[in-house]
Amino acid sequence: MKNLIIASTSTLHSGGYLDYLLPELEVLFKDTDEILFIPYARPGGITHEAYTHKAATAFKKVNKNLIGIHGFEDPNHAIRQARGIFTGGGNTFVLVHTLHKLSIMQPLREAIFTGTPYLGTSAGSNICGPTMQTTNDMPILYPSSFKTLGIIGCNINPHYLDPDPSSKHMGETRETRIKEFHTQNTTPVIGLREGSWLQVQGESVDLKGAHSARIFLQGKEPFEVESGTQINIA
Amino acid sequence: MKNLIIASTSTLHSGGYLDYLLPELEVLFKDTDEILFIPYARPGGITHEAYTHKAATAFKKVNKNLIGIHGFEDPNHAIRQARGIFTGGGNTFVLVHTLHKLSIMQPLREAIFTGTPYLGTSAGSNICGPTMQTTNDMPILYPSSFKTLGIIGCNINPHYLDPDPSSKHMGETRETRIKEFHTQNTTPVIGLREGSWLQVQGESVDLKGAHSARIFLQGKEPFEVESGTQINIA
Numbered sequence: 001m002k003n004l005i006i007a008s009t010s011t012l013h014s015g016g017y018l019d020y021l022l023p024e025l026e027v028l029f030k031d032t033d034e035i036l037f038i039p040y041a042r043p044g045g046i047t048h049e050a051y052t053h054k055a056a057t058a059f060k061k062v063n064k065n066l067i068g069i070h071g072f073e074d075p076n077h078a079i080r081q082a083r084g085i086f087t088g089g090g091n092t093f094v095l096v097h098t099l100h101k102l103s104i105m106q107p108l109r110e111a112i113f114t115g116t117p118y119l120g121t122s123a124g125s126n127i128c129g130p131t132m133q134t135t136n137d138m139p140i141l142y143p144s145s146f147k148t149l150g151i152i153g154c155n156i157n158p159h160y161l162d163p164d165p166s167s168k169h170m171g172e173t174r175e176t177r178i179k180e181f182h183t184q185n186t187t188p189v190i191g192l193r194e195g196s197w198l199q200v201q202g203e204s205v206d207l208k209g210a211h212s213a214r215i216f217l218q219g220k221e222p223f224e225v226e227s228g229t230q231i232n233i234a
Numbered sequence: 235m236k237n238l239i240i241a242s243t244s245t246l247h248s249g250g251y252l253d254y255l256l257p258e259l260e261v262l263f264k265d266t267d268e269i270l271f272i273p274y275a276r277p278g279g280i281t282h283e284a285y286t287h288k289a290a291t292a293f294k295k296v297n298k299n300l301i302g303i304h305g306f307e308d309p310n311h312a313i314r315q316a317r318g319i320f321t322g323g324g325n326t327f328v329l330v331h332t333l334h335k336l337s338i339m340q341p342l343r344e345a346i347f348t349g350t351p352y353l354g355t356s357a358g359s360n361i362c363g364p365t366m367q368t369t370n371d372m373p374i375l376y377p378s379s380f381k382t383l384g385i386i387g388c389n390i391n392p393h394y395l396d397p398d399p400s401s402k403h404m405g406e407t408r409e410t411r412i413k414e415f416h417t418q419n420t421t422p423v424i425g426l427r428e429g430s431w432l433q434v435q436g437e438s439v440d441l442k443g444a445h446s447a448r449i450f451l452q453g454k455e456p457f458e459v460e461s462g463t464q465i466n467i468a
Contacts, residue, residue, distance in 0.1 A: 013402035044410060045417030091414050093373075133374055138411040139327075139367050140418045142380050146373060159405035168247035170428055171393035176278060177372040180325050183279030184374045194404055 001202045002151065003028070003117045006128045007209075008158045008192035010089050010121035018058040018121075020195065024208075026062045028117050032083035035059060037066045038108075040098040041090025041123040055088055079107045082116055089122025089158075092135040096127060097143040109149045118151075122158045125192070129155035134181055134189050136174075152198070152205055153188070154233055155181075160191030160214060175214075175222065182218040188233045189216040196227065205231045235436045236385065237262070238352035240359040242392045242426035242443075244323050252292040252355075254429065258442075260296045262351050266317035269293060271300045272342075274332040275324025275357040289322055313341045316350055323356025323392075326369040330361060331377040343383045352385075356392045359426070363389035368415055368423050370408075386432070386439055387422070388467055389415075394425030394448060409448075409456065416452040422467045423450040430461065439465045 005021070005028055012020050029035055039051035046054075052068035059066045066086070072078035079085065085108070087095070099105045112118045120128055126135050127148040134155040163173040172180070178189050192198070195210035207213050212224040215233060225231055239255070239262055246254050263269060273285040280288075286302035293300045300320070306312040313319065319342070321329070333339045346352045354362055360369045361382040368389040397407040406414070412423050426432070429444035441447050446458040449467060459465055 009404050011404055013404060042417070043406075043414075045414055094414075094418065133376075134372060136372070136405060138415055139369065139373060139380060140415040142367075146376050159403065161403060161405070169393065169395060170243050170245055170247060171370060171395070172277075177374075180277075180279055180328075181372055181374040183276070184328065 001115050002112060002200050003115055004112060004128070004151065004200045005119050005197050006125040006152070006156060006192075006200065007119070007121045007197035008125065008160065009194040012195055016058070017054060021119075021121075021197070022058070022062050024197075025059070025064070025119060028119060029062075029064055029084045032117070033063070034065045034067060035084040035086055036078055036082035037068050038085065038087040038095075038124070039068055039070060041088060041092065041095035043088070043090035046090075051088060051090075055086065059086075075102050075104050076107045079104055079111050082111065084117045085111065086119040087121075087124030087127065089124055091140055092123040092126045092132050092137045093139050093141045093143055095123045096132050096146070096148060097141040099127070100144045105147075105149065109151065112149065112151050125156050125158050128152055130187055131155060131185075133185060133187075134178060152200060155187050155189045156198075157189055157191045160193045175216075178216045178222075182216065186218050188218075190214075190231065191216065191222075198231070207231055235349050236346060236434050237349055238346060238354070238362070238385065238434045239431050240362045240386070240390060240426075240434065241353070241355045241431035242359065242394065243428040244355035246429055250292070251288060255353075255431070256292070256296050258431075259293070259298070259353060262353060263296075263298055263318045266351070267297070268299045268301060269318040269320055270312055270316035271302050272319065272321040272329075272358070273302055273304060275322060275326065275329035277322070277324035280324075285322060285324075289320065293320075309336050309338050310341045313338055313345050316345065318351045319345065320353040321355075321358030321361065323358055325374055326357040326360045326366050326371045327373050327375045327377055329357045330366050330380070330382060331375040333361070334378045339381075339383065343385065346383065346385050359390050359392050362386055364421055365389060365419075367419060367421075368412060386434060389421050389423045390432075391423055391425045394427045409450075412450045412456075416450065420452050422452075424448075424465065425450065425456075432465070441465055
């Protein structure tokens with residue numbers, strides 16, 4: 001049974017790395033003391049070692065041992081053996097490029113579908129949808145495909161931002177960008193605000209956390225769903 | 235001799251479509267009354283016809299006739315025959331996908347290198363660098379390559395935005411994104427603020443318009459260049 005948390009962000013403005021999620025992570029990973037970390041999104045170009053150290057420091061607070069996948073000779077085997085997996089944020093193009101290059105997108109999908117508890121934040125959440133095509137990131141690498149894990153049936157837009165009515169900037173708002181996505185694609189999109197996450201258990205997808213989320217369906221007006229409700233389109 | 239304007243945006247908050255650029259366009263296109271328009275970036279998913287109508291209305295103000303490339307049976311031939319070309323903004327992935335699919339990236343490059351006057355705004359400016367990898371757009375289509383025209387030696391980041399020190403949003407700033415680009419690529423990047431443009435004449439690239447621009451070189455601290463100066467890294 002699928003058992004995962006798909007979070008908009010790792011870090012709230014008011015807190016430290018993963019702080020606001022720690023109580024959830026104790027429950028999600030209750031059956032294991034060791035978690036496999038996928039650091040390939042490399043926020044700011046940080047090394048795999050430095051990123052793993054940062055994430056491990058946060059997980060120590062709930063007495064969990066985090067091990068970076070980059071240290072394994074066979075990452076496919078590491079995923080199959082893992083009893084818990086966390087993919088951190090950063091650049092989604094770099095993450096997806098690496099997952100395809102190492103041929104571990106499919107093993108990761110299988111692990112999650114067969115019940116390995118999974119946490120994704122930001123880029124690590126983007127990959128839970130059918131494609132990475134609603135990422136906010138810059139295309140700094142060319143992945144062999146935009147296809148991702150397809151754990152849920154809709155795409156994620158993490159760090160969702162409402163339009164700022166006072167802005168004089170003429171770049172597209174997030175809502176405009178997602179509507180452009182729907183001129184070319186049919187996949188539903190969930191705009192997840194920072195502090196919100198999806199809790200997936202089996203086929204049930206619930207919105208949790210601080211905010212409502214914005215749902216975009218092709219050809220329909222976007223609408224809000226409240227925290228605490230089940231999301232049927234996912 | 236190359237002769238083009240690479241503009242950050244088509245539209246300033248204070249004005250109508252292309253208004254602030256009209257005096258420049260009269261000079262750039264002084265030798266022709268007819269301009270070929272490339273509407274493939276389709277802002278907001280607008281049709282080619284509607285987008286061409288919008289751009290043609292602006293060009294009418296300077297007595298120029300704009301014709302959409304989508305009306306030609308052979309777009310390659312249309313580019314070779316054109317005496318002036320304008321590529322409008324929208325979604326850079328959609329634009330680049332279409333240019334590669336129609337095999338007109340190379341003819342467009344040749345036309346500009348052999349002196350056909352060219353105007354690019356936003357996505358139409360992004361494609362003037364070696365790659366589209368510093369676009370701000372959402373990857374709503376998968377282009378067969380991220381390579382673009384390479385008219386100048388550096389990439390463009392249009393609609394460049396300075397970090398907002400009061401923001402509580404945890405998504406990456408534009409500067410962070412461009413620095414991430416330089417963890418994977420060596421191409422210099424020009425952050426062009428709205429109201430600024432590059433005037434390219436032969437091998438000379440000058441910054442024009444309302445603002446300074448921010449230059450990003452791999453491994454160096456970013457720095458500002460003032461409007462009116464020649465940019466040597468481009």
